[in-house]
Amino acid sequence: MANSRSGDSMTERIVRVLDTFTTERTMQTATEIAERTGLPSSTAHRIVGDLVAAGLLERDEEMRIRLGMRLWELALRGSSALRLRQAALPHMEQVQTVIREHTQLAVLEHEEALFLERLSHPDAGANITRIAGRLPLHASSSGLVLLAHADPALRERVMSLPLRAVSQETVTDAGVLRRLLTTIRRQGFVVAPGSIERVSTGVAVPVRNRGEVVAALSVVLPRESAPAPAVDALLAAARGIEQELGSGR
């Protein structure tokens, strides 16, 4: 009943529909959604109708479809992302008052860095990160910290694949990356100039919950800024978040 002839579950087909929405594409017609899913048109239209009926999608007067508040509510209520982010937010604000650029929180999700939160100063420099956006583990400063502390099997798998250059300065050599990850584990932070964008430097530190690294806290600085104050602010904030997580609040 839940499976179509092609063998994918109804759940997978619903995910394919939701997956057509991105930070740049927040409104679509049902026909555009159907085309982008690659599902048979009648199937896609029926799923869209069901999702609208359940409130997970919303249809406006011009029949355009967007993600529904109900989906947001279902996803956040009781999510570990929200708990982590709530523990981190006051400490991220502390970093912002000192560094006044971009402060962000990321977790390891499906071999990428997934960004849970970002605070930006109105006058801050370039930064391509978005909330609920992703960056490669080997390129972003947050990703490097997460990769350095990841399960060794995952680390080896990432390093066995071609390491894509996001910028001219992204580390794409597995041997160089391996030594960098060792350094990150030893020194407890990373400074990654230009690895995502030529004009920016990423600085990141690990955040632990009961000894295990559960997130990376980072700032994105203009390339010419000295990283030391950011390292200090991030390490202090990470300690604060760890105390909050450890107290089980």
Added chain:
Amino acid sequence: MANSRSGDSMTERIVRVLDTFTTERTMQTATEIAERTGLPSSTAHRIVGDLVAAGLLERDEEMRIRLGMRLWELALRGSSALRLRQAALPHMEQVQTVIREHTQLAVLEHEEALFLERLSHPDAGANITRIAGRLPLHASSSGLVLLAHADPALRERVMSLPLRAVSQETVTDAGVLRRLLTTIRRQGFVVAPGSIERVSTGVAVPVRNRGEVVAALSVVLPRESAPAPAVDALLAAARGIEQELGSGR
């Protein structure tokens, strides 16, 4: 194919599974989920398995199930909740630096106030609001603002139903509520002492996007605090958010 014999769609059944998670109940066994959905056990277990396979739920080593990061990502990427909240956050932080209690952002969703964001000072007083939590329209200060500016048909429907007392001071008389809503529209804010909790006063203002009220911005103060500084801070923040929304950023 998508419909069971009882006539509910597969989407509805998936929502029933996700709906068993709450801010207080973030981990469940598959059997607990099955019981709480009221679905046949085999159906519920299969949906849980499909949701785990798609990453919308996650299973830990002890076979407990929690909401997955993938669900969070799908729900936030491209959501209007995130755009609204991103526009509001810097202005909410401004309110927090002055008022130092709880600052929150809510939208009208299914005849209730749904809270999108909450910033709390470490020393702030009582507040039952939670992110992704809900409060009745007629009782919370945010809800009163949203109800005052809601579609007249929705307003009449809410007032035609029994108005539940959340506290001893909740307005439960439709006539009194109607006059209160008129006052809110005229004066542009509400001060609601004790309507949710005896020890607190809610203060809320509307936030408009191109003339239409899209959210309520509120603070929760200790009952003994003067509300005027909060009203001023909220009105200034609402203007800032409206400029940001209007600029289409």
